[in-house]
Amino acid sequence: xxxxxxxxxxxxxxxxxxxxxxxxxxxxxxxxxxxxxxxxxxxxxxxxxxxxxxxxxxxxxxxxxxxxxxxxxxxxxxxxxxxxxxxxxxxxxxxxxxxxxxxxxxxxxxxxxxxxxxxxxxxxxxxxxxxxxxxxxxxxxxxxxxxxxxxxxxxxxxxxxxxxxxxxxxxxxxxxxxxxxxxxxxxxxxxxxxxxxxxxxxxxxxxxxxxxxxxxxxxxxxxxxxxxxxxxxxxxxxxxxxxxxxxxxxxxxxxxxxxxxxxxxxxxxxxxxxxxxxxxxxxxxxxxxxxxxxxxxxxxxxxxxxxxx
Amino acid sequence: xxxxxxxxxxxxxxxxxxxxxxxxxxxxxxxxxxxxxxxxxxxxxxxxxxxxxxxxxxxxxxxxxxxxxxxxxxxxxxxxxxxxxxxxxxxxxxxxxxxxxxxxxxxxxxxxxxxxxxxxxxxxxxxxxxxxxxxxxxxxxxxxxxxxxxxxxxxxxxxxxxxxxxxxxxxxxxxxxxxxxxxxxxxxxxxxxxxxxxxxxxxxxxxxxxxxxxxxxxxxxxxxxxxxxxxxxxxxxxxxxxxxxxxxxxxxxxxxxxxxxxxxxxxxxxxxxxxxxxxxxxxxxxxxxxxxxxxxxxxxxxxxxxxxxxxxxxxxxxxxxxxxxxxxxxxxxxxxx
Numbered sequence: 086x087x088x089x090x091x092x093x094x095x096x097x098x099x100x101x102x103x104x105x106x107x108x109x110x111x112x113x114x115x116x117x118x119x120x121x122x123x124x125x126x127x128x129x130x131x132x133x134x135x136x137x138x139x140x141x142x143x144x145x146x147x148x149x150x151x152x153x154x155x156x157x158x159x160x161x162x163x164x165x166x167x168x169x170x171x172x173x174x175x176x177x178x179x180x181x182x183x184x185x186x187x188x189x190x191x192x193x194x195x196x197x198x199x200x201x202x203x204x205x206x207x208x209x210x211x212x213x214x215x216x217x218x219x220x221x222x223x224x225x226x227x228x229x230x231x232x233x234x235x236x237x238x239x240x241x242x243x244x245x246x247x248x249x250x251x252x253x254x255x256x257x258x259x260x261x262x263x264x265x266x267x268x269x270x271x272x273x274x275x276x277x278x279x280x281x282x283x284x285x286x287x288x289x290x291x292x293x294x295x296x297x298x299x300x301x302x303x304x305x306x307x308x309x310x311x312x313x314x315x316x317x318x319x320x321x322x323x324x325x326x327x328x329x330x331x332x333x334x335x336x337x338x339x340x341x342x343x344x345x346x347x348x349x350x351x352x353x354x355x356x357x358x359x360x361x362x363x364x365x366x367x368x369x370x371x372x373x374x375x376x377x378x379x380x381x382x383x384x385x386x387x388x389x390x391x392x393x394x
Numbered sequence: 395x396x397x398x399x400x401x402x403x404x405x406x407x408x409x410x411x412x413x414x415x416x417x418x419x420x421x422x423x424x425x426x427x428x429x430x431x432x433x434x435x436x437x438x439x440x441x442x443x444x445x446x447x448x449x450x451x452x453x454x455x456x457x458x459x460x461x462x463x464x465x466x467x468x469x470x471x472x473x474x475x476x477x478x479x480x481x482x483x484x485x486x487x488x489x490x491x492x493x494x495x496x497x498x499x500x501x502x503x504x505x506x507x508x509x510x511x512x513x514x515x516x517x518x519x520x521x522x523x524x525x526x527x528x529x530x531x532x533x534x535x536x537x538x539x540x541x542x543x544x545x546x547x548x549x550x551x552x553x554x555x556x557x558x559x560x561x562x563x564x565x566x567x568x569x570x571x572x573x574x575x576x577x578x579x580x581x582x583x584x585x586x587x588x589x590x591x592x593x594x595x596x597x598x599x600x601x602x603x604x605x606x607x608x609x610x611x612x613x614x615x616x617x618x619x620x621x622x623x624x625x626x627x628x629x630x631x632x633x634x635x636x637x638x639x640x641x642x643x644x645x646x647x648x649x650x651x652x653x654x655x656x657x658x659x660x661x662x663x664x665x666x667x668x669x670x671x672x673x674x675x676x677x678x679x680x681x682x683x684x685x686x687x688x689x690x691x692x693x694x695x696x697x698x699x700x701x702x703x704x705x706x707x708x709x710x711x712x713x714x715x716x717x718x719x720x721x722x723x724x725x726x727x728x729x730x731x
Binding site: 101102104106109112113117128222251252253254255256257260261263264265270272273275289290291292293294309310312314315352353354355356357358359360361363364365366367368369370372375376378379380382383385386387388390391393394 | 405406407487488489491492495496498499500503504505506507508520522524525526527528529530531532533534535536537538610611635636643646647649653656659660661667668675677678681685689690691697700702703704705706707708709710711712715716718719720723724727
């Protein structure tokens, strides 16, 4: 039986939780400054990467070969992740270049998230840096890149990616790619198991329950709240053995794409950011011990309320 | 301008969808629009109930083979190409996201998911939605029509009545492919061609998180629980107080608690009268799930944690220790009574 060729797409994002309240407060006028924030794997993409490794392991036990590939769009900060994936057994590793070494400018380097599509579309967004660029808030362009990579370069027949990612959190990229490829798509996937005959048994959380389906690729699987959430770590031996493996770096133009034109066609354009004031009273309850504090809380706030619950 | 609300009656969440759409049409949508509801259904026994749920007076009924979002997309694509409908509106969720995205791709329109509010202007739709993991709200413009939008799940808990009366404008039966080879009776996702590629689809029991969404008293454990044992001790304290128990994403991701306990953007949203957040920083993605709580109590040793300022009362201490003491006090009070 022929091998299943799997491509997993992932995004490396700033760790937004590492920004301070003051950073967010300034964002509406100065943009979101993320240059000095550590990078992390989008959590759903991390699950997707690990689920694909698990699929490969399980398929091997059934005598089926799964050829794993990984794709990301970004700058050189993505390369260490790709090298880790190669060490873990991903045979193909590719990056569509953004930032200093690509024809897609790097949003994060500019420190503003909504400038790219706004600038390209000529929107005069208040407080936005129109010179900033990148693919945040440009899901149609991201989907074009992924679909073009599948069709022109990778020829994979199973695409796995996170169901959504920041900063837009729209969740539309998997369906856009599926439309471009003419493939079916299942979202909020939580498990992928091989059946040994080329078909897969897939679990997905849908709006009213857990769906289990049997499918035969090609298809797009968008991973949601999977129990498998952490990417395994490679051994030093694996790293050393595969350190010479090449990472392919492509320009969008290599895929036949004109990013500036694609951005101008983006139908949903970000124009501004607003801060959110969630503050409540924040009254700090004093006390010498946890019991003292719990007692004060109960007497001052809960004793009457709790009777009504 | 006209809008079309989309009610997927082939899934068990139709009532929630209808509630969200009614709330959004009443309070979230600005602009001079009149509209109708496309009701997708597959069982004649549900027909009348679904019509009654429709948030608009005018209704178009579409019977489909089964849970087939792509069938709805096909119908809507035809409507988008042939009519004057500027805006297609669906409730939040996987099905709604699939429908509006595929519709926008096929009809050449713009798509935005999880809209907080929208304002229809002659040539564009101005939308607001949460971005940056709910740290900020972004304003967006959709230009190309049709505008295809899902409403944020925050509208799920709005209380607005459906339209008091309904007029059925049209009925169509798109269930004719039910007998085609390869078609199934329970398939959610299909390719652009419309054929059903997934076989043996089986909808298992719905997750048990429903009690969280309706909870009146909720305890939410965060990463400050520090371990599975700490999480279980907080869960036990919640049980003794008669509270429902939820967790933040890091707790669920570490398998310290089942995934169906997850609160926040990727989990459950609730509006309890009392919510005690124990050991969670209160990141916006979690806070979205509890922001409608009447009283929020934070238990966290870090006074700089966002949840402290975003709570009504805060205890700067170890979450497990405080919750166990509080459970003892509450239980003692109830025993005393």
